[in-house]
Amino acid sequence: MCVSVQQDIYPTSYSFAVGIPDGFPQFLAQPKLKSVEKDKVTRLACEVKGNPKPKITWLKDKMPIDFMDPRLRQVENGYLEIKKANPSDEATYECVANNIHGTAYSYGAMIYVKVRRVAPKFIGELESVIEVTAQRELNLSCKAVGSPMPYVRWRQGSTYLTDEDDAPIGSNLLTLMSVVESKNYTCEASSELGNIEHQVAVIVKSE
Template structure:
């Protein structure tokens, strides 16, 4: 190998990163003059115009807010006037966390005076985030076109009688329900 020939000294390695998390793929090279580094994903140059991808000063590739579209086989290429050196290829996997819905703020039963207004709040989380809607008996109270994600406040005006209201949180991983009573005293 001629003197000054680029040589990769630190290769990228297998990575598994959670979706929406940041990660850095390692790559360092020696040579004289100092080699330039480019990255390939599945044998195609990585598009550094993507604001989530940054080539760091040392040659590492930083990926911000990892997405499923980032999955692939990565390798770095070091090049200078004497030649080219390719790193070992390393797979990047992006794990999508899946969590069934659960309440972080279930609705609470309340006692009110007749003809008063009351708000019932219900908050649920999960991955994917659940839709949250309200029901009274079998009657849907949340507009089908405006179902909020994660949080829903039921505004009741001029309450005259005791009733039960059900908060329903649903995603493709399940449905949970919690009942709150508005009791008129």
Template sequence: MIPAGHLPILLSMSALLLTGSLALSPPKFTKVPKDIISTSGGVASFVCQATGDPKPRVTWNKNGKSMSSQRIEKIEFDGGAGVVLRILPLRAPQDEDIYGCVAENSEGKVSVQAKLSIISEDLLPAGFPKIEKNPQLKVVSRTTSNGRIKQLRSGALQIDNAEDSDEGKYECMASNVEGVRHSSYSRLYVRDPRVYPEERIIPPHFSIIPPATQEIVPGSSANLTCVAAGSPMPCVKWMLNSEDLTPEDDYLDGSSILKLKDILESANYTCVVKSILGIIKANTQIIVKSLPKPPTFLVLIETTATSITIAWDNGSLEPVSHYIIEYSAKSPESKFKAMDPITTTRYSIRGLSPNTDYEIRVSAFNAIGQGPPSDPVEATTLKQAN
């Protein structure tokens, strides 16, 4: 039997245990993703956050399947109870799909979906959002205060009394019923005026500029290096036309290396260097070239006792730098002899032996190297006159 004086204490302990067990709760969404209509080559950002006890874990999937791509970024916040899914640059039709957000803890699991639609720039409706002015790189002095960040009616983001934690990348987003448009990102640098005085601010400039042109054979690899300096240190990225080739997380301060493999097509690449003091660019062209084709229509023009004159056509569509003529007497012990490079398509081979059979072929050269020889032509020198 429990003493009467102990009963209230035991009842209080039971109520405490019961209350503790009731405190656990399944996940519940506090932010759910919305359907997005964006542009090909643009950006899509889905936000998903949940609460619960214990704190739930949020994950993303594409039509029920896991995702892995260099163009897909998952940014966690709130200890993993919130995740931003970013896809850039968008590509149609492979990115158009249903994206699912799942929140799960030991007490349960909930999910929600959002649809991504992509429209080509030339098919956008008249009311589709436009970004009139992209964010600009800023350098501000560090101070401290509260209630510092607010968005103005003009669309500007105002940060008063900047702190070190404010340093990072910023972008703005415009949306309406027609779709969503993201600006290009920009950086905010927070400097300590005690160690980073104004007189140390230097405009961005190149330390290493990539070569203007590189000629390679099909299937080759190439590394494009771009290095810049300045104060503040500029960020560097590579672009192909309007497409960012450098992942946003890899926008390096001061340098960027673009590694290209199995190159099959010629293209123009741009290194973009940006800081608060301006933007500079350097272009480099990779030209995919193959060896020249064999010369065609190799014909005999004239023969003498000691010379043979031949002519031919350039078999390549691309220009060649020069030609090599090889000739050999038709005997088992003879070997082909190569003449000095020539730039014409007609030539007389001199110093030959009279009344001798010769085999002649021609090869073309370009910046890549020597191409295969032409089909040979046979000729016989005349007998030596008495």
């Protein structure tokens, strides 16, 4: 009587898989699921043995990785290094090992990129009252940080002194020419996470 046995398909890293020739690529370390913060560095493991020494390549979502991107490089033992991770790096990565005996594929490992989100916050010294002599020039500086970085604009009352389309990111220097009267000026820092304001009273000193 002839009995047919269904052979389970094991990852090629298992040395007991039936029919694997001596020297066939076998994985000693494989990439694992990772979560990395945006703009940080991460590495995916890939160590392989075989005879002759297998050539290592990497796939991203089943496509060969473009190492023309300076953020990506293959380092010692075939590891994949990603510098300054960004959301476009979110994908499934596979390490591929090849020699004259054949090709082995690692497990697929997903990379998740965490984008740190921080509401706007003013930095540096922010004065609330500034006295100035009449007809003098005055610079008002305002800086803010956050993630994403906020737009910074000045306004006087409800009138913006910085065009919305040209609002700088992170800092804004307002130059007042020939100040002749006392007024209040407001620095506004805004992002998708909210708005903050700081008011400066410019007081013209009497002679």
